[in-house]
Amino acid sequence: MSTTTVAHHEEHSDHPTGIMRWLTTTNHKDIGTMYLTFSLVMFLVGGAMVLGIRAELFQPGLQLMNPDFYNQLIGVHALIMIFAALMPAATGFANWMIPLQIGAPDMALPRLNNWGFWLLPPSAILLTLPFTLALFGIGDGAIATGWTFYPPLSVQGGIGVDFAIFAVHLLGVSSVMGSINIIVTLFNMRAPGMTLMKMPMFAWGWLITAFLLVATIPVLAGAVTMLLTDRHFGTHFFDAAGGGDPIMFQHLFWFFGHPEVYILLLPVWGFIPQILQTFSRKPMYGYKAQVYSLWAIGALAVVVWAHHFFTAGMPVPALLYFMYSTMAISLPLAVLFFCWIKTMWKGSMSFETPMLFAVGWIILFGIGGLTGLVLADVAADAQYHNSYFVVAHFHYTLFAGGIMGIMAGVYYWLPKMTGHMYNEKLGKLHFWLTAISFNVTFIPQFFVGLAGMPRRIPDYALQFAEFNMISTIGAFILGFSQLLFVYNIIMCAKGGQKATDKVWEGAEGLEWTLSSPPPYHSFNEQPVIK
Amino acid sequence: MATHSENQYFVPHGSIYPSILSAGLLSMAAGFVFSVATDRGGDSLAYLEGPGKWMMYFGLAVVLFMMFKWLGTVVTESVTGKYKNWEDKSFRWGMIVFIASEVAFFAAFFGALFYMRVLSVPDLAGFDPNFTPYKDFLGTWPSQGPGGVVLGETFEPNPAFKPMHWMGLPLINTVLLLTSGATITWAHWGLIKNNRKQLIIGMALTVALGIAFLICQGLEYHHAYTEMGLTLGSGAYGATFFMLTGFHGFHVTIGTLMLIVILLRCMKGHFTPEHHFGFEGVAWYWHFVDVVWLGLFIFVYML
Numbered sequence: 001m002s003t004t005t006v007a008h009h010e011e012h013s014d015h016p017t018g019i020m021r022w023l024t025t026t027n028h029k030d031i032g033t034m035y036l037t038f039s040l041v042m043f044l045v046g047g048a049m050v051l052g053i054r055a056e057l058f059q060p061g062l063q064l065m066n067p068d069f070y071n072q073l074i075g076v077h078a079l080i081m082i083f084a085a086l087m088p089a090a091t092g093f094a095n096w097m098i099p100l101q102i103g104a105p106d107m108a109l110p111r112l113n114n115w116g117f118w119l120l121p122p123s124a125i126l127l128t129l130p131f132t133l134a135l136f137g138i139g140d141g142a143i144a145t146g147w148t149f150y151p152p153l154s155v156q157g158g159i160g161v162d163f164a165i166f167a168v169h170l171l172g173v174s175s176v177m178g179s180i181n182i183i184v185t186l187f188n189m190r191a192p193g194m195t196l197m198k199m200p201m202f203a204w205g206w207l208i209t210a211f212l213l214v215a216t217i218p219v220l221a222g223a224v225t226m227l228l229t230d231r232h233f234g235t236h237f238f239d240a241a242g243g244g245d246p247i248m249f250q251h252l253f254w255f256f257g258h259p260e261v262y263i264l265l266l267p268v269w270g271f272i273p274q275i276l277q278t279f280s281r282k283p284m285y286g287y288k289a290q291v292y293s294l295w296a297i298g299a300l301a302v303v304v305w306a307h308h309f310f311t312a313g314m315p316v317p318a319l320l321y322f323m324y325s326t327m328a329i330s331l332p333l334a335v336l337f338f339c340w341i342k343t344m345w346k347g348s349m350s351f352e353t354p355m356l357f358a359v360g361w362i363i364l365f366g367i368g369g370l371t372g373l374v375l376a377d378v379a380a381d382a383q384y385h386n387s388y389f390v391v392a393h394f395h396y397t398l399f400a401g402g403i404m405g406i407m408a409g410v411y412y413w414l415p416k417m418t419g420h421m422y423n424e425k426l427g428k429l430h431f432w433l434t435a436i437s438f439n440v441t442f443i444p445q446f447f448v449g450l451a452g453m454p455r456r457i458p459d460y461a462l463q464f465a466e467f468n469m470i471s472t473i474g475a476f477i478l479g480f481s482q483l484l485f486v487y488n489i490i491m492c493a494k495g496g497q498k499a500t501d502k503v504w505e506g507a508e509g510l511e512w513t514l515s516s517p518p519p520y521h522s523f524n525e526q527p528v529i530k
Numbered sequence: 531m532a533t534h535s536e537n538q539y540f541v542p543h544g545s546i547y548p549s550i551l552s553a554g555l556l557s558m559a560a561g562f563v564f565s566v567a568t569d570r571g572g573d574s575l576a577y578l579e580g581p582g583k584w585m586m587y588f589g590l591a592v593v594l595f596m597m598f599k600w601l602g603t604v605v606t607e608s609v610t611g612k613y614k615n616w617e618d619k620s621f622r623w624g625m626i627v628f629i630a631s632e633v634a635f636f637a638a639f640f641g642a643l644f645y646m647r648v649l650s651v652p653d654l655a656g657f658d659p660n661f662t663p664y665k666d667f668l669g670t671w672p673s674q675g676p677g678g679v680v681l682g683e684t685f686e687p688n689p690a691f692k693p694m695h696w697m698g699l700p701l702i703n704t705v706l707l708l709t710s711g712a713t714i715t716w717a718h719w720g721l722i723k724n725n726r727k728q729l730i731i732g733m734a735l736t737v738a739l740g741i742a743f744l745i746c747q748g749l750e751y752h753h754a755y756t757e758m759g760l761t762l763g764s765g766a767y768g769a770t771f772f773m774l775t776g777f778h779g780f781h782v783t784i785g786t787l788m789l790i791v792i793l794l795r796c797m798k799g800h801f802t803p804e805h806h807f808g809f810e811g812v813a814w815y816w817h818f819v820d821v822v823w824l825g826l827f828i829f830v831y832m833l
Contacts, residue, residue, distance in 0.1 A: 115548030162562075214627055226642060240654060241678035243675030
């Protein structure tokens, strides 16, 4: 790669300072920083909620909260973690790294980019405002239906449901705007010579994510709009008396909801191979196979939704179709796992924090994937459905596969973003605490789930007491060890050992050709890829 | 960052509009929730309705003003030559993806229509008569559903209910929209040939046809509510009919407003035969609205 034309000069700062800088910015790095910071804050908020849930479950019986408040915490925890913690983190990385990785001057539509971010704080306010209002005696608190909004419960619910519907609308607009920007950037802003099949894997992951978002988020918007009209304007979409059907909502919701899983994971599948390659000091194995597998998973993602409600009732041919198509996803996913492992095979590996997270991620996400295969089996699912087995399964995919992947990315790119090395010892401690306490939290949930403990219930039978106690202890260690992560990030942003331009010995890619931190305007002249 | 050459991409200066626009949306959304607030416990939240409405209107005003300012900035940047071919291509891709997302939005409502018509309504009629509360329900389309008690409230199908026939206003509306698709293309040819007269007449005709469509739809809705017993609450048929045609009508309204802006810009001479993405973007949007209407005409009115 030729990088001789890259502009390295320090631009005079022509941007406002203080709060106005952040309110008005059109700079992809500023916007990326805002996304990542927002994500971290909401991760802690959502985490605090789940500590409330786990504290209640420490012992059988009701100790700390009434069941209604428990339900509210369950619903808002999920909505915050999915929409306000994981998705913004991935979008933050996209903003920061995609222009750097493809040699672009900025994102293609910078003002739209700013709007995409600034829709997020209003949505977070809409999600959490009902808690505050309830304190003043207005309404009955936040959405208590779980994050899935199933009618008829959500049609009966109070103002929390309406607030959540509008929060989802704003988050949806934000995601669609972000996706438009990313698709346009990848199609139109690549450096000369960078063909699609030379794009970094992260860019590929995000391209497919963006397509999925554009195809499915509007369907969710439509579904919650029908819910809103059923609640307030007398329609009967989800009401048998008018010819509607509550199960129709489940179809509409999961038509979005299942691709959403891949929306959360595909960006991570993009940069994890890059991390593995960097710390194995050898080229990525099976680039093409990985790209095609990502496409295959993206395509399968939109045709398997009904496996989320096998037990709701559907014809046997439909059950079989959704079972087999769901299991088919494991084929391209197995190709990806093979490529990730083969990338490390016989490499001269070293285990800095990002690599620890990446390797741990492969193992833990693998458990998430394999337990998903079990859930996809219609006959078995009749037992597993809505049990704690499901909770454990999707935390292995979304906490280990999502959040821990994002953490690998944070440690990998933080020196590039801040210009300082983070504290390696603290980083490693954070990894080990997270990985161990994560398993302590969720392995017991597989067992209680198999034994029949239902999810979303604040009380449980006595025979589940020991496992729940272990799970709660794990959750508190997991929660508080994230403070190490926050501390490490803050200290790294404030100062520390200077990072080199390349940061990691084995790093490849255009982002490592710029200074650390990169200049405010990177790539005024596009590099030429040979 | 100013543009220095063809090889540099225009990155606009910071802008306060997006963040204020988002604050306006927050006020609109929260205001709406307050204005329709209900409580699960049955406590009245009616006292929130007044302040909620004001919050909503205030938010709407902020949103409209910010969109006006933002799009005004875009127009200024366009006419001062900030956008060259590279930027133009971004806008094209952006508009294509945006329209794709709109297609997905309408797909949700079409999906609801097909699901109810093919699955849920016949299923409700097909239960074993010994075990169903819907004994006399035949499940034929158009349907208001069997009626019954749901969530403590009784829903009775309206005996005066009639579905909307495709002859008459819907057919006129189809002709109006298809013609408008032709007139906007004719205007586009005028723009490419640098025939300003053809451009402006074509655009004015398109705007007039769009407005005529909206008037016809208003008459249709009035007719439905006052004479046909067809309302938003008319079960499966009423809900899908009004949601699909209503959201379509909303898109026609937005499209007509955009066409009016483009007409004014045409009269001011903002577009050249080589460089007129603003025109094309709106034309694409208008064609999209047109195609959705054809889907509606076939699946909602005719079949």
